[in-house]
Amino acid sequence: MTTPTPLPASIPASLATLTASEITANRAILQREGLAGPGVHFSYVGLVEPDKRPLITEGSADRRVRSMLVDMATNESWDVVVSPAENRIVASRRLDHAVDGQVPVVIEEFHLVEEVIHRNPEWLAAMARRGLTDISKLKVNPLSAGALSDAETGRRVQRCFTFVMDSPDDLGWAHPVDGVTVTIDVVTREVLAVVDHVDLPVPLESGNFHLESWRGADRQGLKPIEITQPQGPSFTIGEDGALSWLGWNLQVGFDQREGLVFHNITIDDDGIARPVIYRASIAEMMVPYGDPSPQRWFQNFFDCGEYLLGGYANSLELGCDCVGDITYLDAVVAGNDGAPHVIPQAICIHEEDTGILWKHTDNWNGSSISRRNRRLVVSFFVTVGNYDYGFYWYFSLDGTIEFEVKATGVVFTSAYPGAGYRFASELAPGLGAPYHQHLFSARLDMMVDGLGNSVDELEAALVPRGPENPTGTGFTQLVTRLTTESEAQRLADNSRNRSWLISNPSVQNRLGSDVGWVLLPEGKPVLLADADSDIHKRATFSTKHLWVTEYEPTELYPAGDFVNLHPGGAGLPAWTSADRNVEDADIVLWHTFGLTHFPRIEDWPIMPVDTCGFVLKPHGFFGRNPAMDIPESVSDHCAPGMDHSGHGAHADHGDHGEHDMHMNVGH
Structure with a gap:
């Protein structure tokens, strides 16, 4: 090789x-x-x-x-x-705001809208028509405005909904005042429009899941699960976020916009640290809503580009958010005053058992051998408005890299117009939840054994019955090279088992094939909006599962640098119009994945975790199974099999060095 x-x-x-x-x-x-x-x-x-x-x-x-x-x-x-x-x-x-859009939303915009709107005569009249006269109970929810009308162009605008909070402890999402939308210029502090489209009853049933008195008695019979590592974890953290774990090496970073960012991901192969990915992050996250009614047509939120997702990271708690032998890293970001702001325990790093790694009982030679798998987990959690998202990166012993989003929190609510409404679910009496999507864009700056990489589309195909396939049982794998940026705009197809292989034509494995890694998509729907819609223009990245671009250091965000109030066309559609070469080149993969959410009754009042993500696996990168050197498990609960070749030593967890992201260790 x-x-x-x-x-x-x-x-x-x-x-x-x-x-x-x-x-x-x-x-x-x-x-x-x-x-x-x-x-x-x-x-x-x-x-x-x-x-x-x-x-x-x-x-x-x-x-x-x-x-x-x-x-x-x-x-x-x-x-x-x-x-x-x-x-x-x-x-x-x-x-130039008309061309460039606006910089992301700042905290002051959340605070001032309620003060301004509470004084507006048109809004007050709309509330009075609904019998809502106690202004102290009316919470105004400011939202990014999406596309602007000609009259709004150049302004810094928010569009706002109203919710009722019957008490300071009440869950306001249970009581939307639907049908009224307020548009406000947050710089001039002018109310530009009050749209009173329809008078729907405010849902009355509470959803106060956060109150013990509301939830009732706890379920009985739940026994503790204790996760311990008496000798400590198998990873080490050094300066500048350098993380090392059982052959994996990577650099952990954090950005106010993207959250977790990884650099220099390498994996050991017989003492050689082989590059896999130069930089990996979730570069955008967009939530388009599917209710086209006049009061909510604009609901399309870019949580990275408009709200700076990383800045809303939670401070994680041992035993609640993370369980086991946990190492925490603080994140340092800038506040709106430009001064540093520390988010304590923003990043969680730990190991977890994931079941069988490999196993075989052989009926011929009598051997019975198995090994348990584990993975390194690096994660953080954010709260953006009503939703909460966990971002989990997994690195496994067999070389698998996996990313998973865990979506939970409270669904965005509306009033439910009545039976048969086509754009929302009914969650409680009169309470609706519009259909919507959660679409993510992973930016993967690939570096498979070097900078010269190519991408092939792999898919299953039937072989027509004939001399080559006389029984009609033959099938094969089609391999199609994607050579330009226009060719490399692809949709997943699970009916064909479609995946994408990133290979290095300059490095061959021991069988003479190009070394590579394969991206395995989940293949769920991309953006479900018309090609002429405003959101299609602003979020074109989300219309394909795969884009491949030639590396350019300024091309970081798939919808462009300034997403807030941008008219559209920025990012991937603009860059790929040059149709650059992506064969044996320094390339970046952009992978769109996500959830299409038709809310269930069971998603209320708080949504159980729903997940989405993708997987990267070595494909011809190693000469054989790279996890053959994993020792037998030694545990009171695990009897050894017929492999008596000896037990491997537990890895020393080493010393945790000082670095820019302060670290706290919890046991």
Whole structure:
């Protein structure tokens, strides 16, 4: 086999998560240069990752910080890059809102809308018509506005719904005041429109699952499950987020927009650290709603691009959110004032048993051997409005990489118009939940044994009956090379077992084939919206399960940099119009996956976890099963089989080094 080129050991320092001192320095420079004056909010602050090609060659690069700024008094917005080490602004650009869109939503916008709307005569009159006169019980829910009308172009707009909270402890989502939508300019603080489309009764039944008195008695007979690792975990954490576990090596980072970001994912093969993925993240998440009624047609939320998902990470609790021998990492992000903000215990790292790794009882030679599998789990949880999402990355002993979203929380509610309504479910008397999707885009900057990678589409195919297949039982696998960006825009097809193989034509395995990894999609629906709709234009990335692009360091987000109030066409559709070569090239995979949710009665008042994700597996990368060296399990509950070759030693969990993301260990 051709030997892959190892990555320079110095790279991680250039890619580590921003430190509190860098965030502080960035703020000071922007204040000194007059870009961060009174009224200016830092919408986003993040690391500008250097071009990987010179970085791989040189091993280090200048650390730069990108800030997206908005002046909430004037609506001026800026995209600025700073070099803290050089104490200067490297680049700055004022946004043209009609063309560029707006920077992501800032916290002040959530707070001011209720104050303004509570004073608006049209809204007050709409509430009075429904008998709602106690304003203190009326909560206004601000939402990103989606597409803008001609009259709204250039404005910074939110569209708002109203919910009733009968008491401070009440779950307001149980009582939507449906049929009334308010549009507000959050800069001028003007109410632009009040649409009172239909008068539907406010659902009365409570949904206060968070109150012990509402839930009733606990289920009896639940016995404890204790997970212990007396010798500690099998992984080590070092400086700059370097994580090592049983042959896997990767760098853990965190971004205010994407959340978890991984760099330099490699796997050991006979003492050689072989590259698999240079960078992996969930670059966008979009929730389109399928109710086209006049009061809610605009409901299409980009949780990364509009709301900066990573900044809403939860502080996780031992024994509740994570169970076992847990290592926590704090995340450092910037607040809207540009100062560093620590989210304690935002990232959870642990191992978990996942059942059988491999097993066989042989009737001929009498052997009976099995090995148990385990995986390394790196995760975080966010709350974005009504929904909660867990993002779980799994790395297994056999080389499998898996990503899983766990969606829970409270579904977005509406009033239910009546039996037979085509766009929503009824969850409780008079309470509806519009049909919707949760669509995610994974950005996978592939590096399978080097930068020159290609993608083949694999699918099952029947072989016509004939001389080659006289019995009609033959089937085969079709392999189609995707050579350009236009060819590499693909839909999954489970009826054909369609998958995508990422290979390196310069590195062959011991049988002479190109080494590779295969992406196995779940194949659930992509965006269910008309091709001429506003959301199709703004979220074109979500219309295909697979896109492949030639690597370009500025192409980071599939719907573009500025998603908030953008007219559409940015990101993947714009980049791929160049139709660049993606064969034996430095490529990035963009994989769309997600849930199509027709809410059930059982999803109320809080939704049990629903999941979606994808899997990456080695495909001709190794010379044989890479998990043959896993020792027998040694446990009071596990009797050894007929393999008496000896027991492997438990891995030493080592020392946990200091790094930029503060670590807490819980047992």
